[in-house]
Amino acid sequence: MRELCAEAYRPIYDEGITQDRIDATVLSYAASQFTGQGAGSALIADYLGLHDKPHLRVESACTTGTASLRAAWGMVSAGLYDVMLVLGVEQMNRVSSGTATEYMSRAGDMRWEYPYGISFPAFYALMASRYMHEYNMPHEVLSMIAVKSHHYGAQNPKAHLPREVSLEEANNAVPICRPLNLYDCSLITDGAAAVVIAAEDRVKEFTDEPMWIKGIGAGASAMMIQDREALTSIPGAKRAAKAAYKMAGLEPKDINMAEVHDCFTIAELIAYEDLGFAEPGKGPDLVRNKENYHDARIPVNCDGGLKSKGHPLGATGVSMTYEVLKQMRGEAEKPSRQIDDVQYGLVHNVGQSGQFVNVFIYERGW
Amino acid sequence: MAEKKELYLGYASDKAVTPFFQEFLEALDQGTLMMSKCTKCGAEYLPPRQHCQKDMADCELKPFTETEAKLYSYVIVDFPPDSLSDRAPYVVAVGEFPSGKRLTAHITNLMSMPEVGMTLKLGFDKMEEKKLVTYKWLV
Numbered sequence: 001m002r003e004l005c006a007e008a009y010r011p012i013y014d015e016g017i018t019q020d021r022i023d024a025t026v027l028s029y030a031a032s033q034f035t036g037q038g039a040g041s042a043l044i045a046d047y048l049g050l051h052d053k054p055h056l057r058v059e060s061a062c063t064t065g066t067a068s069l070r071a072a073w074g075m076v077s078a079g080l081y082d083v084m085l086v087l088g089v090e091q092m093n094r095v096s097s098g099t100a101t102e103y104m105s106r107a108g109d110m111r112w113e114y115p116y117g118i119s120f121p122a123f124y125a126l127m128a129s130r131y132m133h134e135y136n137m138p139h140e141v142l143s144m145i146a147v148k149s150h151h152y153g154a155q156n157p158k159a160h161l162p163r164e165v166s167l168e169e170a171n172n173a174v175p176i177c178r179p180l181n182l183y184d185c186s187l188i189t190d191g192a193a194a195v196v197i198a199a200e201d202r203v204k205e206f207t208d209e210p211m212w213i214k215g216i217g218a219g220a221s222a223m224m225i226q227d228r229e230a231l232t233s234i235p236g237a238k239r240a241a242k243a244a245y246k247m248a249g250l251e252p253k254d255i256n257m258a259e260v261h262d263c264f265t266i267a268e269l270i271a272y273e274d275l276g277f278a279e280p281g282k283g284p285d286l287v288r289n290k291e292n293y294h295d296a297r298i299p300v301n302c303d304g305g306l307k308s309k310g311h312p313l314g315a316t317g318v319s320m321t322y323e324v325l326k327q328m329r330g331e332a333e334k335p336s337r338q339i340d341d342v343q344y345g346l347v348h349n350v351g352q353s354g355q356f357v358n359v360f361i362y363e364r365g366w
Numbered sequence: 367m368a369e370k371k372e373l374y375l376g377y378a379s380d381k382a383v384t385p386f387f388q389e390f391l392e393a394l395d396q397g398t399l400m401m402s403k404c405t406k407c408g409a410e411y412l413p414p415r416q417h418c419q420k421d422m423a424d425c426e427l428k429p430f431t432e433t434e435a436k437l438y439s440y441v442i443v444d445f446p447p448d449s450l451s452d453r454a455p456y457v458v459a460v461g462e463f464p465s466g467k468r469l470t471a472h473i474t475n476l477m478s479m480p481e482v483g484m485t486l487k488l489g490f491d492k493m494e495e496k497k498l499v500t501y502k503w504l505v
Contacts, residue, residue: 102447111387112413115376115500116458116472117443117450125441126460133439133482178442226460226468231439 001035001091002047004192008087008315009048017196017206023081024054028068028088030061030313033103035091044087054081061107062263063351064088065193065317066358072197073213082199083206088318089192100188107352109224121185123225123353124264125177130231131266132179134281139179141284142265143170146183148292149262149301153308155337160189160310184265189310193319208366211325214344215248215361217241221354232281234267234354237274241348244359245276248344252276255361256342257327258298259320261350262305271348272300275359299339302327317349317358328364371395372497377472378449379498386416389427394499397490401430401467412467433488435461435503438468440480459503461486473503480505 013019025048027041037043041057044050060067065088072084092100104120105113118126131137147167153159170183196206203210219239222228229235245251252275260275262268272283277298291297303309303323306316324345332338347360373391374381383391390413393400402414406423418425438460446454457473457480473480474491486503493499 096448098446098448098451101445102449105447105449110380110382111375113470114449115374115379116470117377117446117453117456118441118458118470119443119445119447121445122441122443122458125443126439126458129441129482130439175442175444178444180441224470226438226470 001037001040001089001192002043004091004190005044005087005089005194006048008089008192008194009085012085012194012196015207017083019049019053021083022050022053022085022196023083024075025050025085025087026068026072027055027057028064028086028314028318029057030059030064030090031092031103034094034100044089050085060356061351062261062311062313063317063349063356063358064314065319065321066347066349066360067317067351067356069195069197069317069321069360070216070218070358073216076197076199082202084197085194086197086318087192087194088312088315090312090314091190092188092312093190097188112224118225119177120352121177121180121264124266125180126225127231127270127353128179128264128266131270134232135284137284140167140171141287142180142184142269143167144287145262145265145268146170146307149305149307152294152302152337153304155334156304156309157333159304159308160187160191161308162304180264180266186263186306186311189312191310191312191315191319193315193322195318195321195325203365209329210365211328211345211362212365213360214363215244215246215250215359217243217245217247217359219243219357221357223355225353228354233270233274234350234357236354236357237271237348237350237359240357240359241275244346244361248361248363250344250361255298255344255346257302257324257339258300258346258348259303259323260300260305260348261316262301262307263311263350265307267350268300268305275346275348294337294339302332302337302339317347320347320349321360321362324362328362374496374498376500377453377498378447384416386427390414391499393427393429394490394501395492399430399488399501400427402427410467412469432463432465432467435463435469435486435488437480437482437484437486438462439482440473442480459486461503469501471500471502473505475504
């Protein structure tokens with residue numbers, strides 16, 4: 001994992017943000033059981049030549065990336081540090097898929113859910129079954145989301161599974177947790193991402209093209225999935241979105257692009273509704289009308305998302321943030337995935353099955 | 367005082383058993399599902415909590431008497447965690463009782479695809495050799 005972090009930090013170093021200009025580091029590292037490495041932030045700080053600077057690790061399951069950003073934002077806002085490096089990393093392929101599934105199932109309630117084998121996809125399959133029942137939605141709608149994700153992942157050189165899939169292939173794939181199949185599920189990925197958060201009065205020292213944190217919202221939901229007031233939405237996501245929009249002084253219609261937490265296709269569908277891009281039960285219309293493509297009403301996950309780009313847990317929220325800045329700067333690798341004129345970008349990052357959610361709204365700073 | 371019986375819940379327990387949870391497991395071993403009720407405000411919990419979520423007061427175990435529920439949602443787990451690899455595929459269902467309380471368990475006797483809204487009956491099971499006890503759904 002140290003090499004992955006170095007790969008993520010190197011472009012930042014090459015832009016002139018060398019170790020001596022960084023005050024402290026936050027390591028976003030969700031699941032040390034995959035590598036067995038404890039004290040991860042010490043290891044990474046040392047490997048990157050930051051061993052004489054303060055560092056800490058944040059853990060909030062799949063939302064660790066944005067939880068780390070939130071922690072760093074808080075420290076910078078409070079004046080504790082001016083320049084912080086937020087590094088997200090996960091190395092998950094050191095274990096088998098069955099063992100990875102085992103580890104992630106332990107993010108459910110160990111007393112009441114784990115003994116019944118409710119895996120990470122199983123939690124979202126429970127949402128999918130309920131959504132399909134309440135809104136009479138065919139599985140094919142979920143497959144349309146997978147097709148979009150792979151369409152954009154195929155254009156992203158950093159994607160884990162960069163290839164197109166047909167609707168037929170996606171809809172008829174091998175079952176994983178019915179009603180979810182292989183193409184409904186994100187990937188078990190090794191990866192890293194890094195961003196720098198700097199105090200407002202210091203930003204110009206580093207770039208002429210920054211983005212500002214315009215709004216941050218955090219929300220939470222009941223631990224056990226059976227205790228949620230609904231399975232057709234993630235209550236914590238709605239709370240996080242409401243708080244982020246309020247802080248930003250914006251509405252869903254103002255958002256030019258979104259990176260949403262598509263750990264499963266049903267999660268992306270529910271995100272459209274929780275974020276206010278579609279009314280409850282109307283997410284499938286947004287999908288069928290392809291309003292989620294790069295040149296349409298609300299481009300979503302035009303980097304391939306967790307589904308095609310991959311889902312290295314701790315890196316995911318950081319990677320989403322990187323993608324928003326990349327789109328704002330017009331630096332997508334191909335015009336066919338470049339979103340025009342992004343003024344406001346949104347990141348939606350969900351932990352486990354929705355116990356914690358962070359929503360960030362970014363504003364172009366030039 | 368009766369000797370404590372070694373018992374664990376479900377099919378792959380984490381084996382962290384408190385005295386309160388032990389009492390729940392021993393009742394389950396005798397075929398009774400216990401809920402809990404707050405001794406201060408009367409809030410009820412299924413599955414049971416030892417401490418009330420509202421006021422942190424002690425809760426006491428009491429038998430849960432509802433026996434039929436409606437299937438609220440389900441999943442058929444084809445690709446299991448390692449710990450349940452010998453049971454896959456298996457069906458996990460959230461059932462909702464008339465009182466609104468819910469319970470998550472396996473349906474063990476399905477002969478066709480599950481359907482949201484179908485009636486579920488509460489049942490019990492033991493695997494003596496593994497010291498496991500559980501509640502389950504029957505259709």
